[in-house]
Amino acid sequence: MQTYWTNLTPQHRRSWLLVVVYVALLLAISWLDFGYNTAGQTVFRGILLGMLVFLVASGLSLIFGLLDVLNFAQGAFLLIGAYVGYDIYHSLDASVEVRFLAAIGGGVLLVAAIGAVMEAGLIRPLYERPIFQIVLTFGLAAIFLDFVERIYGRNPKQPLSPPPLLNEKFTLFQQSLSVYRLFIIGLGLAMMIGVYILLNRTRIGIIIRAGVQDPEMVQALGINVRRVFTLVFILGSALAALGGIALVPYQGATLEMGNQFLILAIVVVVIGGMGSYEGTAVASIVVGLTRAVAEQLSLEHFDAPVLAETSILLLMIAVLLVQPSGLFGRGE
Amino acid sequence: MIERTVYRTIDRIGDPALRRAAESLARLVLENWFYALVVLVLWQFPAIVADLSGSEVTPRRPTGESAFWQSEMARALVLACLAMSYNLLFGYNGIISFGHALFFGAGGYITFILLARVDQSYQQEALIAVLAVVLALAILTRITARRLVTLALGGVLLVLLLVPNTPGMTFYQAAALAVLGSIGLSLISGVVTLRLRGIYFTMFTLALAEMFFVLAKSGTFRNVTGAEDGLGFGDLLPAALNPTPTGDGSRLQMYRVTIVFFVIVFLAIRRYLNSPVGRVIVAIRENEERARTIGYNTFFYKLLTMIFAGVIATLSGVLFVIWATDKRVHPEMLSLKFTVDPLLHTLIGGVGTLTGPVVAALGLILGETYLRNETFTLETEVLGLVPLWQFAVGLIAALLILFLRRTLRPAIHRLAGDGGRWSVLGAYLALWIVVSAAGLVAGGQVVPDLDLQDEVFDVSDLWDLFLGIVFVIVVMLLPHGIVGTWNRFWITRRIRRMERALQREKAP
Amino acid sequence: MSEQMHLLEGRGLTKEFGGLVAVSGVDIRVRQGDLHSIIGPNGAGKTTLFNLLTGNLPPTRGQVLFKGQDITGEPLYRRVHLGIGRSFQITNIFPNLTVLENVRLAAQAMGGDSAKFWWHFRRFKQYEVAALDAIAQVGLGDKVGIPARILPHGDQRKLELAILLASDAELLLLDEPTAGMATEQVPVLIETIQRIQQATHKTIMLVEHNMNVVMNISDRITVMHQGEVLAEGTPQEITRNETVQKAYLGELYGDFAEMMGGEAP
Ligand SMILES: Nc1ncnc2c1ncn2[C@@H]1O[C@H](COP(=O)(O)OP(=O)(O)OP(=O)(O)O)[C@@H](O)[C@H]1O
């Protein structure tokens, strides 16, 4: 812990302080303004939202860190994961548990496959033209969205019921909640830790981190960086799909949710610092909390949700004014 | 060819004054004849459509094809101006902004908020504000007295011109104030954003525009912006600029005003690019650090370009509202759509080409309008031979292999052995057959009753998909866009010739 | 010695990259009209020192003075207008612009017309004339219309010099102008530099690995090693200097040998 702190650059140390002060401020405001129970509920909602955003944002961040591609199709991946998962869940004839697991597995695998084809076939030929990669993912996102709409229709899908075990109720801050929400938070935490271990404790992770620093060097060491690129792209896509499926029992599936979460995820990645994994994790929670508190504030004090809608963007603008390369980004 | 002959002939003229005059005349004609021709066609476009469709140029009710296409063409020209301004930033200066819609929307909103909501005179307040600014400058900075006086006089003159002492203001005053507002917006956002690098800059501009989009939509400011319903301007427009009446020639007149606007924007951008500033911004795009090292304050030039592009976008926004069918300013004008559309037009037409964005904007917008108004009968067989869906499967398989060819190359070569070009081709063909067959079998299982009867359907439904696919194909196969590829074809030949000459020189 | 004015002065210049100290407490004075060479093994910090003097990089500590004025806070582009121009070790040009345009831009930067977006650039013939002059001086006169990117490497080095000449700066900082050039071209370029100095009495700072060249044309030499100044003096003083000899002949024999022999082609 101490070595972690001393190894940080002064800039990143300042970022940590800012984050701590800001979160403390948010907590204080909500406690003073909403009272103990509502504040607790709000914070819980914020953490939940943060975890969901993290699933999309971590993929975005991984892909950007290594490939330098801002993958705008990440929102579409979430959407495909959600709809395909929903479809599988309803078309299978088995117990709820099996259907639920099959939905997760099927959605994630399909999106991973799409990611693989997309990286190998479309993105790879464009490494010399980075702007085109971004724009390409933009175009592909539009196409994916269109396909989902064509196949599954415009109507929102109802939330599906998770296995009974996850469907039980518990009470927190005088609010009765489904255990499924804890499951989402757990999933987010597991992914956070899992990817951290992958990046820091495994050979492939070391290659990925080295590749983020200096791809040519890694290539020169005789490692096939291109294959690692594809792998990371697949991993990133799969994380987004997982986020999508996790969302369905919670809020159903709509065509808009892809873009909603994409924007949140982009904000998170920018705030956290492009390509910084810890930055993404911290920023997810901060963004989730900000959004939840702003929503509650709008609800209690204003008759319109302007504050809720602009809070995230304001946060991003503020952070970039203070730290031009995000909280934990590589400065120049 | 012709060019060279002309210039060579001119070179032979003895009298230097005469020669110079002839040269500038020749340059004027040779550089502009094509554009002049295009403008002429645009000018006559209503008459051409009228002739082709048998409708009238200035019809009383019911309005016909010509009147319809006048407004469609005008809208396309306005959006072409927006695309050109985006290309100025993106293609020539290398600034990738995702917030361009902010300036487009600002044009609509500032103009019509001022028109619709200002119901008293603010002249005194404005004069006091100008004097306060001048005073502050005098006290806080070491500005020279002469500059200060010029500034004060200029400010007072502007106020007298733009802020009337009668309640409300005219359309022209409001539009001029919108331009001023746009310049202010560029200055503020430029100072803040231009120090950010790369993707951070892009995302910051995106967030800024999104903010205003959300604010414009929000019910909180309903009595200013009209929230989702937008702002109606129905009778606020001066008669000379109102394109709605067709019978008295108003629409035709406004159509021509739009062409004039388009031509002015085109010429202004071309002059900007050919000016000393234009050369500097291209240098910045090429190598910003080097541009700084030879003595350019690159920040200033980028800011100037942002202001210039912003003003054009703002004016386009005003015209866009004028041509809107429902006569309202909508929050949509501030949405990402009006950043992405010009970006697409720029990419498809050719990044950093003068005419590319125009070609793409006109082609795509008019093409969309045309297709949306038609219905097509989809025959379920291609050429009466292959069922359509089978054909599609084959096509998709071919495209898939095409896109994956780099990845597939080792496998293909292993398959082909070393039998040369033909066996490689054979291997690709075999792969295609296998993939198609798999697709056909799978498709036959999932959709056994696809090929039943001819279907009449509406293209409007398919347009977005079509656009997305065109877009991916252009990005993958035509990276320099339509005009860019065309230009490159000629430039590459010239450069090859130069390279060969350089090598010849090295050889002996 | 002190009656000659110091055109450029660095005081305690230090640059740290993370933990690495690339330049450490360097004091350097360049006299008006001198050809002042900086030598030192690879990684000694010569390029970084140049970057600090020109403002391409901000120093971690220390000051830069030009004509006795503190310019440490002045941005890069303003120093050019004060009279400090530089060329780069790694060719740094506008690849897709023509040779003429590359140089013309440098000339244009020095005039006051660069912000006039309402005139055609052809109106300002004087910059084109100045550019053509600079191009002729380095011997690229027959290649003005060629995109810089397709020039052979040697010509790109000459272009780099032409860009600098067009800036008409009083002080020229040349960072290995001959880097990567074919050996038979090196003397031609060095001669050009000498000719320019004699004709215009410009002050020149030169980084160069070829010791024969350095010893022949320099008025003064600064030896750098691991970010620090090891010695400074006339070429004679440097060859006689014991620290330099010890450092190079002792543990760093290899480096010195390399320096004496010039760079491998
Ligand atoms: N931008 C940078 N970031 C990190 N380290 C740097 C940077 N620029 C230079 N260095 C390091 O600083 C040290 C000095 O480098 P510099 O380029 O100044 O040496 P040099 O004397 O010019 O060498 P050469 O003869 O090879 O040109 C080197 O160790 C180099 O790796």
Ligand SMILES: [Mg+2]
């Ligand atoms: Mg160097």
